[in-house]
Amino acid sequence: MNIILLAPPAAGKGTQASLLTKKYGFKHISTGELLRKSLEANDAVSLEIKETMQAGKLVSDAIILQLIEKEFLVAEQGIILDGFPRNKTQALKYAELLTSLGQEIDYVFYLAVPKAVAMERIFGRRTCPSCGKIYNSRALENKEKCMDCNTALVKREDDTEETFDLRYETYIKETSPLIAFYQEQGLLYEIDASLSTEEVFASIEKVLSKESE
Numbered sequence: 713m714n715i716i717l718l719a720p721p722a723a724g725k726g727t728q729a730s731l732l733t734k735k736y737g738f739k740h741i742s743t744g745e746l747l748r749k750s751l752e753a754n755d756a757v758s759l760e761i762k763e764t765m766q767a768g769k770l771v772s773d774a775i776i777l778q779l780i781e782k783e784f785l786v787a788e789q790g791i792i793l794d795g796f797p798r799n800k801t802q803a804l805k806y807a808e809l810l811t812s813l814g815q816e817i818d819y820v821f822y823l824a825v826p827k828a829v830a831m832e833r834i835f836g837r838r839t840c841p842s843c844g845k846i847y848n849s850r851a852l853e854n855k856e857k858c859m860d861c862n863t864a865l866v867k868r869e870d871d872t873e874e875t876f877d878l879r880y881e882t883y884i885k886e887t888s889p890l891i892a893f894y895q896e897q898g899l900l901y902e903i904d905a906s907l908s909t910e911e912v913f914a915s916i917e918k919v920l921s922k923e924s925e
């Protein structure tokens with residue numbers, strides 16, 4: 713089973729991926745995690761990645777594909793790709809890799825969430841600097857203190873409107889053409905990700921169960 717998750721920032725992609733992993737035993741592969749894992753391996757590839765990152769450059773598609781290929785060899789129940797492909801060039805290269813492995817994509821889930829909803833989710837987030845607990849500002853009703861340890865809550869530093877705009881625009885520009893690309897191949901399933909975590913997961917499961925009947 714090969715699944716790709718496409719989603720704008722704050723659509724809950726990571727959460728859904730881990731729910732799917734827990735329930736079905738799929739292997740969740742995010743590019744960030746792949747690179748971190750590879751750096752620990754301390755081999756020739758990890759050295760190349762280290763040098764690229766230290767030079768402030770992006771790790772090449774070829775290397776990422778090589779790392780994904782390795783994961784295929786140990787994944788028994790299937791793979792959920794999160795954060796790759798990010799653009800059409802990568803999608804075409806990924807298709808080539810799958811063909812060479814005798815595999816194909818089964819589902820591309822597009823977690824659709826309007827920008828306004830995504831923004832509210834990100835900017836409504838407060839964390840406790842002391843115990844790390846995360847709150848939604850709406851649920852707090854203006855009590856800006858941690859319910860567990862009474863520390864004053866803070867906003868995450870990277871949660872500024874500028875960084876969010878940039879991430880969102882980059883996503884629209886690069887990733888949204890993939891939606892049409894996979895739609896043409898009949899692989900795309902659009903999921904309403906503005907709903908609750910449970911409802912979003914239920915919609916994904918509905919697609920998965922329908923197809924296996």
Ligand SMILES: [Zn+2]
Binds near residue numbers: 841842845860861
């Ligand atoms: Zn706390």
